[in-house]
Amino acid sequence: MAIGFIKKIFSFGKDAVDEKPAPPQEVSDAAPSSVPSGEQGESQAPVEEKRTAAEATEAGTDDRDVSLAPSTANTETTSDEAPAGTAPAADENTVKQDESVPHPISPLAGEMPGRAEESEPPSEHPTGADDVSAPSSVPSGHLPLNGGDHGETEATAENSGAPVEQAEALAGDADRRSDAGSDIEAELRTSSLPKGFAAADRRPKDETPAAQPKLNWYQRLRLGLARTSSQLTGQIASLFTKRKLDEATLQDLEDLLIQADLGVETAMRITDALASERYGKDVSGEDVSRIMAGEITKVLAPVAKPLELDLNHKPHVILVVGVNGTGKTTTIGKLAAKLSGAGLKVMMAAGDTFRAAAIEQLKIWAERTRSEIVSSKLGADAAGLAYEAFQRAREQKADVLIIDTAGRLQNKAELMAELEKIVRVLGKLDPDAPHTVLQTLDATTGQNALQQVEIFRNVAGVSGLIMTKLDGTARGGILVAISAKHKLPVYFIGVGEGVDDLEPFEAKDFAEAIAGVAAP
Numbered sequence: 042m043a044i045g046f047i048k049k050i051f052s053f054g055k056d057a058v059d060e061k062p063a064p065p066q067e068v069s070d071a072a073p074s075s076v077p078s079g080e081q082g083e084s085q086a087p088v089e090e091k092r093t094a095a096e097a098t099e100a101g102t103d104d105r106d107v108s109l110a111p112s113t114a115n116t117e118t119t120s121d122e123a124p125a126g127t128a129p130a131a132d133e134n135t136v137k138q139d140e141s142v143p144h145p146i147s148p149l150a151g152e153m154p155g156r157a158e159e160s161e162p163p164s165e166h167p168t169g170a171d172d173v174s175a176p177s178s179v180p181s182g183h184l185p186l187n188g189g190d191h192g193e194t195e196a197t198a199e200n201s202g203a204p205v206e207q208a209e210a211l212a213g214d215a216d217r218r219s220d221a222g223s224d225i226e227a228e229l230r231t232s233s234l235p236k237g238f239a240a241a242d243r244r245p246k247d248e249t250p251a252a253q254p255k256l257n258w259y260q261r262l263r264l265g266l267a268r269t270s271s272q273l274t275g276q277i278a279s280l281f282t283k284r285k286l287d288e289a290t291l292q293d294l295e296d297l298l299i300q301a302d303l304g305v306e307t308a309m310r311i312t313d314a315l316a317s318e319r320y321g322k323d324v325s326g327e328d329v330s331r332i333m334a335g336e337i338t339k340v341l342a343p344v345a346k347p348l349e350l351d352l353n354h355k356p357h358v359i360l361v362v363g364v365n366g367t368g369k370t371t372t373i374g375k376l377a378a379k380l381s382g383a384g385l386k387v388m389m390a391a392g393d394t395f396r397a398a399a400i401e402q403l404k405i406w407a408e409r410t411r412s413e414i415v416s417s418k419l420g421a422d423a424a425g426l427a428y429e430a431f432q433r434a435r436e437q438k439a440d441v442l443i444i445d446t447a448g449r450l451q452n453k454a455e456l457m458a459e460l461e462k463i464v465r466v467l468g469k470l471d472p473d474a475p476h477t478v479l480q481t482l483d484a485t486t487g488q489n490a491l492q493q494v495e496i497f498r499n500v501a502g503v504s505g506l507i508m509t510k511l512d513g514t515a516r517g518g519i520l521v522a523i524s525a526k527h528k529l530p531v532y533f534i535g536v537g538e539g540v541d542d543l544e545p546f547e548a549k550d551f552a553e554a555i556a557g558v559a560a561p
């Protein structure tokens with residue numbers, strides 16, 4: 042498929058992906074690790090206590106089961122056991138797509154797997170790790186499934202942290218829709234009662250579930266950044282009340298902008314631009330917001346780029362890295378949905394081998410996005426798994442391989458060294474791999490995100506960013522500081538937990554949302 046086409050896919054807005062659940066078929070086959078000598082047996086752990094499981098695994102690394110789980114209903118998999126110490130031959134795991142069924146990804150459930158907390162500590166799991174259950178075996182109630190219906194995350198003034206008026210304003214028709222829904226519900230309740238009974242609803246009004254406004258991604262972004270922008274615009278408005286623009290006001294403004302995480306460089310850009318336009322004159326809050334949005338757009342426009350895929354690689358390898366909980370696994374699911382929805386063959390590697398729930402979570406995403414997945418035992422060597430997955434993806438001629446990794450704090454040198462090892466090991470199969478190293482950043486993080494990028498970039502060669510959770514109570518300003526400093530491409534933003542809550546990054550939208558410029 043032409044690269045231009047793929048670029049196009051990533052440049053456009055959301056791909057609508059509908060739900061068409063496929064009965065999952067997972068076939069696991071024991072396969073030996075084929076990690077190059079000297080690389081085997083090390084483990085990575087996102088949290089200290091999880092290392093116990095890793096160390097236990099180090100002793101006998103070859104017992105690691107790597108399972109390939111084709112998740113489409115139309116996949117026929119045959120598998121044999123490969124001899125220990127050898128790489129599986131190309132025909133050992135062949136997957137044939139049933140041509141009779143359209144490939145593009147099926148409609149996805151409105152609710153996608155969110156972060157699942159492990160109910161037991163990893164040390165109680167190691168031996169059962171090869172029994173990582175198939176997606177279908179996970180009762181939906183056991184994993185907290187988040188998100189709204191198809192990207193329509195529900196937000197209220199209460200849960201967004203944004204001003205109540207804004208949520209109310211955004212709610213619009215949602216209330217009316219919800220009223221209609223309540224009527225239907227009441228009718229159903231009544232009709233399901235046996236004869237001789239009548240339905241009553243004596244709940245106090247305030248216990249009745251509140252109407253939930255349904256917002257589109259742009260409204261969620263605005264709402265997510267509303268706290269930052271309203272705080273900033275409020276402070277700016279009071280700063281400029283009855284004051285002409287002078288040195289002292291400019292200095293105060295610069296301080297406010299720095300406090301909003303925008304960084305010294307961008308703060309100075311904004312005050313310089315304001316001074317050159319309005320020095321000695323009256324200035325309104327709107328003037329400042331407009332100039333601020335313009336200057337922030339100038340900083341962000343060069344980094345708002347589509348994620349380029351070179352499909353000549355077969356597969357193009359994307360390694361996803363970042364601090365714990367920044368949204369790596371969820372983002373992988375969203376990316377896979379876009380790619381497989383466009384007809385590309387996607388394989389995932391469950392490289393977060395230290396959190397059982399992370400493996401489960403990725404399996405569910407694989408099932409729902411009809412991607413294949415390579416996973417292994419809990420506590421297994423993540424670099425070995427990545428290597429194995431790369432080989433499998435090549436054998437099966439996958440277009441894209443997306444490798445999940447365990448979250449790690451950037452200041453844990455040992456864990457960062459393990460990440461370095463994953464990159465090194467992939468490079469043994471192809472010196473250019475990983476072809477993309479994506480770092481996820483949580484939008485609720487402030488200054489710490491600058492350091493996260495600095496260190497992950499040095500260690501893993503981060504080549505692009507995705508900022509997640511911009512729908513929550515996001516701060517967001519730090520992305521401006523990071524862009525000014527690192528100039529790394531920002532490909533997408535996460536605006537919810539649902540499968541299509543991943544949007545191409547648009548500099549102007551983001552800048553206006555932060556600066557509090559009125560929505561068009």
Ligand SMILES: Nc1nc2c(ncn2[C@@H]2O[C@H](COP(=O)(O)OP(=O)(O)OP(=O)(O)O)[C@@H](O)[C@H]2O)c(=O)[nH]1
Nearest residue numbers: 155156365366367368369370371448510535536537
């Ligand atoms: N609101 C919102 N939640 C998100 C978004 N992206 C991810 N999440 C949620 O953030 C939580 C953590 O996401 P994960 O994908 O598990 O994060 P991770 O980086 O893989 O976590 P570790 O494996 O522990 O490092 C989950 O509850 C996700 O549903 C987003 O864009 N918006």
